[in-house]
Amino acid sequence: xxxxxxxxxxxxxxxxxxxxxxxxxxxxxxxxxxxxxxxxxxxxxxxxxxxxxxxxxxxxxxxxxxxxxxxxxxxxxxxxxxxxxxxxxxxxxxxxxxxxxxxxxxxxxxxxxxxxxxxxxxxxxxxxxxxxxxxxxxxxxxxxxxxxxxxxxxxxxxxxxxxxxxxxxxxxxxxxxxxxxxxxxxxxxxxxxxxxxxxxxxxxxxxxxxxxxxxxxxxxxxxxxxxxxxxxxxxxxxxxxxxxxxxxxxxxxxxxxxxxxxxxxxxxxxxxxxxxxxxxxxxxxxxxxxxxxxxx
Amino acid sequence: xxxxxxxxxxxxxxxxxxxxxxxxxxxxxxxxxxxxxxxxxxxxxxxxxxxxxxxxxxxxxxxxxxxxxxxxxxxxxxxxxxxxxxxxxxxxxxxxxxxxxxxxxxxxxxxxxxxxxxxxxxxxxxxxxxxxxxxxxxxxxxxxxxxxxxxxxxxxxxxxxxxxxxxxxxxxxxxxxxxxxxxxxxxxxxxxxxxxxxxxxxxxxxxxxxxxxxxxxxxxxxxxxxxxxxxxxxxxxxxxxxxx
Numbered sequence: 300x301x302x303x304x305x306x307x308x309x310x311x312x313x314x315x316x317x318x319x320x321x322x323x324x325x326x327x328x329x330x331x332x333x334x335x336x337x338x339x340x341x342x343x344x345x346x347x348x349x350x351x352x353x354x355x356x357x358x359x360x361x362x363x364x365x366x367x368x369x370x371x372x373x374x375x376x377x378x379x380x381x382x383x384x385x386x387x388x389x390x391x392x393x394x395x396x397x398x399x400x401x402x403x404x405x406x407x408x409x410x411x412x413x414x415x416x417x418x419x420x421x422x423x424x425x426x427x428x429x430x431x432x433x434x435x436x437x438x439x440x441x442x443x444x445x446x447x448x449x450x451x452x453x454x455x456x457x458x459x460x461x462x463x464x465x466x467x468x469x470x471x472x473x474x475x476x477x478x479x480x481x482x483x484x485x486x487x488x489x490x491x492x493x494x495x496x497x498x499x500x501x502x503x504x505x506x507x508x509x510x511x512x513x514x515x516x517x518x519x520x521x522x523x524x525x526x527x528x529x530x531x532x533x534x535x536x537x538x539x540x541x542x543x544x545x546x547x548x549x550x551x552x553x554x555x556x557x558x559x560x561x562x563x564x565x566x567x568x569x570x571x572x573x574x575x576x577x578x579x580x581x582x583x584x585x586x587x588x589x590x591x592x593x594x595x
Numbered sequence: 596x597x598x599x600x601x602x603x604x605x606x607x608x609x610x611x612x613x614x615x616x617x618x619x620x621x622x623x624x625x626x627x628x629x630x631x632x633x634x635x636x637x638x639x640x641x642x643x644x645x646x647x648x649x650x651x652x653x654x655x656x657x658x659x660x661x662x663x664x665x666x667x668x669x670x671x672x673x674x675x676x677x678x679x680x681x682x683x684x685x686x687x688x689x690x691x692x693x694x695x696x697x698x699x700x701x702x703x704x705x706x707x708x709x710x711x712x713x714x715x716x717x718x719x720x721x722x723x724x725x726x727x728x729x730x731x732x733x734x735x736x737x738x739x740x741x742x743x744x745x746x747x748x749x750x751x752x753x754x755x756x757x758x759x760x761x762x763x764x765x766x767x768x769x770x771x772x773x774x775x776x777x778x779x780x781x782x783x784x785x786x787x788x789x790x791x792x793x794x795x796x797x798x799x800x801x802x803x804x805x806x807x808x809x810x811x812x813x814x815x816x817x818x819x820x821x822x823x824x825x826x827x828x829x830x831x832x833x834x835x836x837x838x839x
Contacts, residue, residue, distance in 0.1 A: 464704070464707045467700055467703060467704050470696060470700075471695075471704055474695050475693065477656050478691045478693075479693075480656070480674075481679060481684060481685055481687070481751075482679070482707050482750075483676050483680050483707055484676065484707050485676045
């Protein structure tokens with residue numbers, strides 16, 4: 300019994316970690332621009348295609364290709380900010396949201412027409428998908444990497460957000476963006492950094508997602524980014540720790556329901572988990588760590 | 596040369612025909628105003644007169660027309676961040692400290708543009724506001740109203756400015772805290788910082804100021820030295836309800 304619980308906790312941490320990384324990326328952009336970037340999932344997809352191109356087409360060593368794909372994701376996010384979001388900065392929230400949907404749709408079409416509408420297999424090294432037995436626990440290498448990546452990314456981000464001026468400015472911007480400008484820190488620097496970090500996080504979670512599935516398709520990012528959005532709302536819009544907490548909670552909830560629900564109820568797993576989240580939000584409308592009022 | 600050591604015959608801050616508009620609503624119209632180097636100038640007026648909008652517009656945080664000059668240099672097109680780097684800053688109405696950051700982090704952010712002198716400036720400010728030293732590692736959102744106001748002023752001064760705009764620094768504070776705030780405002784003169792002060796405690800503000808402007812319905816209605824304004828019969832009637 301205790302092995303089963305430990306196994307499920309491990310599974311939940313690995314899944315929740317991916318949601319937390321994605322949610323943190325969404326929350327970072329939300330904290331500086333006040334909008335959810337629904338094109339975030341396409342950055343995951345982009346990471347997958349970059350990985351295929353660099354490792355399979357150009358023949359780069361797998362891990363070099365992985366790190367390069369992370370860089371591609373971060374640079375793409377910064378480029379999207381420059382080309383698409385900066386021109387509409389200061390416009391209404393509706394305009395900003397429509398822009399994110401437009402970018403998402405454009406990227407879908409580009410992926411479908413210029414790459415492939417069908418899933419493309421990614422050659423994942425065998426050792427990455429291997430598993431090992433430890434006192435009754437079946438631990439996958441990918442699960443370990445997923446946990447490790449999440450922990451390292453969260454520690455790195457915490458250090459950045461606590462000790463660098465740009466990181467402090469990003470935390471301040473999450474509360475009051477206009478007053479953050481009064482600190483003399485260029486708004487563009489804060490916003491581009493937020494996008495680049497959110498792209499990097501999308502890249503990290505994109506790699507973990509692709510490694511689990513073994514393929515990339517144009518709509519790959521849709522479901523995880525939707526889950527991450529739920530995690531961000533659950534944690535509290537605008538709260539960076541909230542996004543992490545929401546991600547892990549959602550991961551735990553999904554794994555718990557998968558393990559405990561009878562097989563005939565399994566198709567309703569998402570509906571049940573969303574009902575639980577709605578109940579939490581009814582009790583705490585601003586999310587678990589959200590503020591009642593955000594000044595922007 | 597640091598921002599607070601500028602020597603020029605031009606006013607530290609000059610507003611020429613400044614207009615602040617929020618869509619069709621004009622909060623301020625053709626505001627002409629100067630603050631001399633090292634001077635404390637008060638901008639007074641009833642609620643909704645356009646005082647806070649004028650300050651927000653001056654630092655580029657509200658839509659502004661007209662010209663803003665610092666030491667004779669036209670900075671009308673400078674962004675908020677550039678103005679701060681040039682030595683202009685604002686302690687906004689309602690404090691607006693970063694409540695999710697500690698006192699230390701608020702101060703560190705305030706000094707982001709003056710990192711070389713940040714340590715020295717911080718020591719000076721913590722001496723001026725000992726309560727902030729006691730609360731240094733505490734989350735700013737948990738401070739009392741008075742402590743938050745001290746932090747808002749200290750954070751603004753961390754950028755080592757030559758001109759500081761203070762918006763309603765004593766609003767809603769206990770008398771003892773108000774005394775500390777006004778003592779600090781007077782101290783700014785010795786630190787060679789020019790001050791444009793918006794304040795609801797008009798008598799107290801004029802007592803620490805050199806000059807004042809009276810604003811109403813978005814326009815400057817009257818100007819004079821603090822003594823002239825304090826003894827002006829019309830002003831007394833307007834603000835203090837006293838008959839001359």
